[in-house]
Amino acid sequence: MEKTAHDTLAAKYGMWFFLFTEILFFGGMFLLYSVFRSKFPVEFHAAAKEEDLFFGSLNTAILLTSSLTMAMSISAVRKGNNRLSALLQAVTIVFGISFLAIKYFEWGEKIARGLYPNSPVLVKMDQGTNLFFGLYYVMTGLHGLHVFVGIVVISFMIYFTGTGTVTSQNFSRLENTGLYWHFVDIVWIYLFPLFYLVT
Amino acid sequence: MEEKNAAVQQMSFYDEKGKYGGILSWLLSTDHKRIGIQYLVATLTFFSIGVILGLLIRLNLLSPGAFMGAENYNRIFSVHGILMIFLFIIPGVPVAFGNFFLPIMIGASDVAFPRLNRLTWWIYLAGSFIVALAIFLPGGAPDTGWTFYAPYSIEVKANVGLAVLGVFVLGFSSILTGLNFVTTIHRLRAPGMTWFKMPIFVWTLYATGWVQMLATPILAITLVFIVLGRVFGVGFFDPSKGGDPILYEHLFWTYSHPAVYIMVLPAMGIISEVIPVFTRKKIFGYKAVAFSALGIAIVGYFVWGHHMFTSGMSDTSRAIFSFITFLVAVPSGIKIFNWVATMYKGSVVLNSPFLFAVSFIFLFSIGGLTGLIIGSLAPNLHLHGTYFIVGHFHYVMFGGAGMAILAALHYWFPKMFGKMYPERPAKLGWLILFIGFNLLYFPMFVLGYNGMPRRYFDYPPRYHTGHVISTVGSWILAVGLIIIFGNLIRALFKGEKAPSNPWGGRSLEWQIPSPPPTENFEETPVIESGEDG
Amino acid sequence: MKRETEGEVHIVEYRTYAYVWVALLILLGLTIAVAEMEMSKYSVIANLLISSVKAILVLTFFMHLKYEGAFLRRLLITVLCVLTFVIMLTFSDVWYR
Numbered sequence: 010m011e012k013t014a015h016d017t018l019a020a021k022y023g024m025w026f027f028l029f030t031e032i033l034f035f036g037g038m039f040l041l042y043s044v045f046r047s048k049f050p051v052e053f054h055a056a057a058k059e060e061d062l063f064f065g066s067l068n069t070a071i072l073l074t075s076s077l078t079m080a081m082s083i084s085a086v087r088k089g090n091n092r093l094s095a096l097l098q099a100v101t102i103v104f105g106i107s108f109l110a111i112k113y114f115e116w117g118e119k120i121a122r123g124l125y126p127n128s129p130v131l132v133k134m135d136q137g138t139n140l141f142f143g144l145y146y147v148m149t150g151l152h153g154l155h156v157f158v159g160i161v162v163i164s165f166m167i168y169f170t171g172t173g174t175v176t177s178q179n180f181s182r183l184e185n186t187g188l189y190w191h192f193v194d195i196v197w198i199y200l201f202p203l204f205y206l207v208t
Numbered sequence: 209m210e211e212k213n214a215a216v217q218q219m220s221f222y223d224e225k226g227k228y229g230g231i232l233s234w235l236l237s238t239d240h241k242r243i244g245i246q247y248l249v250a251t252l253t254f255f256s257i258g259v260i261l262g263l264l265i266r267l268n269l270l271s272p273g274a275f276m277g278a279e280n281y282n283r284i285f286s287v288h289g290i291l292m293i294f295l296f297i298i299p300g301v302p303v304a305f306g307n308f309f310l311p312i313m314i315g316a317s318d319v320a321f322p323r324l325n326r327l328t329w330w331i332y333l334a335g336s337f338i339v340a341l342a343i344f345l346p347g348g349a350p351d352t353g354w355t356f357y358a359p360y361s362i363e364v365k366a367n368v369g370l371a372v373l374g375v376f377v378l379g380f381s382s383i384l385t386g387l388n389f390v391t392t393i394h395r396l397r398a399p400g401m402t403w404f405k406m407p408i409f410v411w412t413l414y415a416t417g418w419v420q421m422l423a424t425p426i427l428a429i430t431l432v433f434i435v436l437g438r439v440f441g442v443g444f445f446d447p448s449k450g451g452d453p454i455l456y457e458h459l460f461w462t463y464s465h466p467a468v469y470i471m472v473l474p475a476m477g478i479i480s481e482v483i484p485v486f487t488r489k490k491i492f493g494y495k496a497v498a499f500s501a502l503g504i505a506i507v508g509y510f511v512w513g514h515h516m517f518t519s520g521m522s523d524t525s526r527a528i529f530s531f532i533t534f535l536v537a538v539p540s541g542i543k544i545f546n547w548v549a550t551m552y553k554g555s556v557v558l559n560s561p562f563l564f565a566v567s568f569i570f571l572f573s574i575g576g577l578t579g580l581i582i583g584s585l586a587p588n589l590h591l592h593g594t595y596f597i598v599g600h601f602h603y604v605m606f607g608g609a610g611m612a613i614l615a616a617l618h619y620w621f622p623k624m625f626g627k628m629y630p631e632r633p634a635k636l637g638w639l640i641l642f643i644g645f646n647l648l649y650f651p652m653f654v655l656g657y658n659g660m661p662r663r664y665f666d667y668p669p670r671y672h673t674g675h676v677i678s679t680v681g682s683w684i685l686a687v688g689l690i691i692i693f694g695n696l697i698r699a700l701f702k703g704e705k706a707p708s709n710p711w712g713g714r715s716l717e718w719q720i721p722s723p724p725p726t727e728n729f730e731e732t733p734v735i736e737s738g739e740d741g
Numbered sequence: 742m743k744r745e746t747e748g749e750v751h752i753v754e755y756r757t758y759a760y761v762w763v764a765l766l767i768l769l770g771l772t773i774a775v776a777e778m779e780m781s782k783y784s785v786i787a788n789l790l791i792s793s794v795k796a797i798l799v800l801t802f803f804m805h806l807k808y809e810g811a812f813l814r815r816l817l818i819t820v821l822c823v824l825t826f827v828i829m830l831t832f833s834d835v836w837y838r
Contacts, residue, residue: 135450147436
């Protein structure tokens, strides 16, 4: 049965539908955040000052740039330039790893100061601050997990691009990978002000 | 479309020789029909275990404390709920009958993503296994109820984290099934199979697919929060840490209410298939029935607060949720009216699929009407947490979706297995089941109205009579089930060979052999007429 | 619903992506500047609005929504509306207790 004409669009729908489920998954967390922030506005404001604005901004810029390189990698393959595409994907991964490295550093620094769920330090502090950091670790943690998965998948895409499985006529899997990566970027676009810029 | 001559032995999908033999040819198959059959066997197995647990619950309520202690009672009703809801009725119709028939009904050779389909089956097995671990490992099965309310679920020593992980995994099976079906319906319809020529069953699978995709992730994150609370002490639902237990209920029910539409919408789709065939009429008001499926899915997404009227949430929200709850009755009512209108002046063939379908209409209506009572704010304050609720949801889930599954089994049995079953035992089983069902569940409305709480191990003497009737009803119901399933299982081996179209159905599955060949259709069908004309 | 067309004809130029990226970085700067300002209760809305502009840019260009059919755009809006209503309904409880 004739299926090839459908495959690309079906795959694209499939990835978009999956992203919709992710919107709801993160949405549940944003719901909790918004409820607790409305309950503890002052404490959230004070707790956000514990975040390092420089690293948060840097990470945002990193992810935004990684989206650029990811998007460009698809145009590259569509123009028949597999080598450029693979290079751009590799740069995307470098950015992704940098993001995670900075996050690792941020987390480590906070944990060293005793700011982690149920720590002796945090337990003595007010409820709002406790909730802020609970949300911080859960949301940036799950986001980071998604970044990690994205890095793994893009690695596979580099392989496919290099070996010619992905071509200018057959690039759907790369495009859908890009969709996933941009989604992860958008989640961070919202996370950044919520945890670093609470005024 | 020409039917193959019955004298020519056609190879069915059972005969297909793949790369592997034996059980591997099933476990590793991407054929939607094989996946559907496996899911059917698994879900019915968990249903049977759930029934046994239900019988044990009723046994205790006959004589509290005589057969089990309170601790075990709590674990038993919790596992009963978890198995019935997450391992049977939510996967339920979509994974068994949806998998088997969706591609055929739209003229396709498989779903959009066959390998993803197989993955959902493996995920289902993995999730079920994890739930089984939670039940049998030291620590013991959860006693929280299937609802896992915080803070108890965060603090209790039972295997809650493991159980919740199992449900989390099962959720992915549901999400990906919905994703697969929605994409399939968008992209794989045969030429001429326009949206308004699709069988209603397909419409309900479409609406359900969206609910699966958009509601289940919220349960997923909620379960993550439970695990985080248990393992890391994250206190989102702990008042002493500034958290709010009512928030847990919001998050939980934001999924679990739409979940009941995952359970019942495809079931309604089955009724919409069976009634027209056995009354020899087209469904009345095709477009209304199709759109009502979407309407139920959409409106049903925003009513979850009616599970929380006594939780301590605001008056404003309670009024809003009660109002929206009444709205969702409208598309449901449209379906009921249209089924009855279909039967009007129809030429009734009183076979077992039709009997089960008609019982659906009757029993689901009772459940739905009692739903209006408890959807009203004031009565709910009295009835919440009582047996009235237990009666209500068993009428809609068992009397509704459960009966629809039995209708589907008897309707599609010839097609799926290539055998006919004897009618008389099916009808006898139905009758006994119907009597047992009402004896079991109707007294619950009376018990609940008179104040009998749910999930209680023991009770004051004035509720004794109601409980006795109910327990006797459970035994009769069990006999009915045994006859029904015994009859079908026997027919698997001893039944007469089934023709392609024993009932005179008009949808595409009846135009191909029983059982179907692997690729479903020899050539892609081209549709000229359909459900609406 | 008529058959969806592939819409694959249009290849987005590197330059277009670069312009979008510059806009995103400018908006990032704006986000931080706004946060430094004393806006108290409007800060949440301002932040969300700027983030949404960034998100729309990513969706429209990087994720190709500008070049896809209306179906996907409408679906996305529907999904976002669903999430919004869920949050609103929850707040009808939380705010009015």
